[in-house]
Each structure stands twice: as structure tokens, then as C-alpha cells.
Amino acid sequence: MENKTKTRKELNREYTERVKPAGIYQVKNTANGKILLGSSLNLEGPLNRHKFMLKIGSHTNKTLQNDWNELGPDVFVFEILEEVKTKDDPNFNLQDELTLLEMIWLEKLQPVENGYNLTARIREA
Numbered sequence: 001m002e003n004k005t006k007t008r009k010e011l012n013r014e015y016t017e018r019v020k021p022a023g024i025y026q027v028k029n030t031a032n033g034k035i036l037l038g039s040s041l042n043l044e045g046p047l048n049r050h051k052f053m054l055k056i057g058s059h060t061n062k063t064l065q066n067d068w069n070e071l072g073p074d075v076f077v078f079e080i081l082e083e084v085k086t087k088d089d090p091n092f093n094l095q096d097e098l099t100l101l102e103m104i105w106l107e108k109l110q111p112v113e114n115g116y117n118l119t120a121r122i123r124e125a
Helices: 008-017 044-055 062-071 094-109
Strands: 023-029 035-040 076-083
Touching (some): 023 044, 023 094, 035 044, 044 062, 044 076, 076 094
8 A cells, every 4th residue: 555645735735726615703702702704715714814914913903902912812712613615506796695694694793783894895805
């Protein structure tokens, strides 16, 4: 039996070709219940970026950054709320499905009124 290990090039190709999850996420302050709601066609990117920006003290949302500085990272939870379920349908449109989820979660959580969101525009790259 041959034990073939993959080259770095093969691993990189597999990583870039894999399907990235699209959906809705939140950064939640468990101390006061405030949330930052977001959506993305690649969920991994924004969650990592928000965490990094907060850690280095340069998040663009000043209220969120102030709470992070004051309360500490332990009261914040970074979580995926829902992923878009892809369908093997020629009419399936990932962007449209994500827009639908955005409307549902904006209505449900009201992050502009009760959270850190400044507008109802929550989509990131």
C-alpha cells in the first residue's frame, strides 16, 4: 500500500477550490446583549477580521471597540447563526438566498435598534 502525502501546491489548490460557507454571523456582547450582525459569501473571513481588528484596537465600529476595551474579550462571542443551504438547482442564486437570510435575521434581531450595527446593510465580501 502506497502512502502518498500531498504537496503544498496540492493542499493550496484544494483549500482555494473548496466551497466556502455563505451566511449570517454575529459578534455578541454577552454582558449587555448587544450584537453586530453581518453576512458574507465567505463566513470565515469577516469573523476572523472582526476578532483581529478588536484585538489590535482598530475596529471601525467605535462603540463595539469601546465595549471590547472596557469589558474585555471574554464577554464576546463570535458565531455563525445560519449558513445558506446550497441547492443543485440551475435557478439557485447564492446572492438571492443570502439576501433572504439577511432580511429574516435583521427582522429577528434588530441589530440597528438593539446593537452595534449603524445601518441595515450587513453584507461583507
